[in-house]
Amino acid sequence: MQERLTFRTALLLAFGPLMWAGNAVVGRVVHTLVPPITLNFLRWALAFAILLPLGGWVLKRGSGLWPYWRRFALLGLLGVGLYNALQYMALQTSSPINVTLVGASLPMCMLVVGALFFGASVSRQQVLGALLSLAGVLLVLSRGEWQQLLGLRLVLGDVFMLLATVSWAFYSWQLTLPRDPPTVRADWAAFLLAQITFGLLWSGGMTAVEWGLGAAPIQWGWTLAAALVFVAVGPAVLAYRAWGAGMQRVGPNVAGLFINLTPLFATVLSAAFLGEWPHLYHGLAFALIVGGIWVSARR
Template sequence: MQQRLTLRTALLLTLAPLLWAGNAVVGRMVHTLVPPITLNFIRWALAFVILLPLAGWVLKRHSGLWSHWRRFAMLGLLGVGLYNALQYMALQTSSPINVTLVGASLPMCMLVVGALFFGAQVSRQQVVGALLSLAGVLLVLGRGEWQQLLALRLVLGDVFMLLATVSWAFYSWSLAQPKDPAAIRADWAAFLLAQISFGLLWSGSMTAVEWSLGAAPIQWSWKLAAALVFVAVGPAVLAYRAWGVGIQRVGPNVAGVFINLTPLFATVLSTMFLGEWPQLYHLLAFALIVGGILVSARR
């Protein structure tokens, strides 16, 4: 049963976009050092090692994982194998502003997928909330000048990000379906490890294809090592934990609006690296995004 949006749940749903914004920035920083699908595979392999001491019991024969293997295989494909690989692929050929703009369509995509495939009812206020948050994202991406948005052109990377957004919408709605063994559902580490276990199979297969097509060799360095540790611990383990709890508490439609914080955080992080201070349009965009969240969550 879905709950009201509390401060604690809001903080969890805010933490995930913050970490994912860092993931986009770091992914762009190392895109010349490691192939994108390989980066995704290494990231989740490290996350698997981190979670194994906490929830290794889920891999045992009678844990309930193997009797529900189809569900976890699908979650692993959508949330581990596809979404992040497509995002890293998008960062290879598309500009960060295009990638975040396409990703900002997630709340609307969440509403459409929920209505068409999961029988969810979409209220007028949820649509209004999604549009308000999207307006805030557009304001940030255009740096307060709408002419910059009109000059954007889609490239192959934007198509990859669009596919990633659709994958994440299906993943989020699948999370909200109570079809998992109670023991696994109650243990966040076991629930995530169950997904990663199958996700590594998907990602590993994709990595094999990437290398068979002539992927560039990995350029190992301390910079790449630090990046791998960050994307494994933060955007993978911690962010997925926070997002999963938020989805279970308030549902995908409300949680989906929080994803619009990602490009806002990404813009702020980028400006920090460039030594720029937040501008007035950042504050206006933040007000629109938060306003959209409150409208969507209001009962």
């Protein structure tokens, strides 16, 4: 049974967006130190090592995972292999503020993906919310000048983040399908570890291609080491746990609204650590995106 939203639950749900905003900022900080797909692989390799003592039983032969290996291979591709790699690729040419604002269109993207591929019904109210949210995304992509939309040339990072958002929408809808072994689904560490296991295979193959195409060498140092520890512990493990616990208490409809805190946190963190102060159009875009979510979520 779902509970009312309490202050403690709100803190749990806000923790995830804070970590994901930090992930975008840190990814921007180290974008010249490590190739983006390699960064994604290293991040999840560390997360795998952290989760192994907690949910390692799921990798044993009789755990119930292996009859569902195709299912977890797909989840690993969408959630670990593609989404995070595309986000880090986006941060090569785009700012954390832009990346998280484009990513804030995720609930609306989920609406479209659900209607087209999963048979979900869409109301007129939800369509209005989607249009408001889309207006916010277009405002970011045009850098606040609407006339530029006629001859819009997207920054490559914006395109990568749009693709990442579509990937995460498919991943999120896949999670709603009751196709997982109950013992694995009930253990958050085992459930995430199963996805990471297959995700590392996808990410490892992508990393090999990246290096085969002539990726720049990794510049090891304390900055990169600290960044890897953060993105593995915070956004990959702790945020996932906090988000799952909060969503179980109040349900996905209420929890989904909190994802739009990510660009707000990214704006504050970017100003504090990167000196990338927001523009007026960032605030307007954020208001449009949140307004779209609010309209579509109203009963």
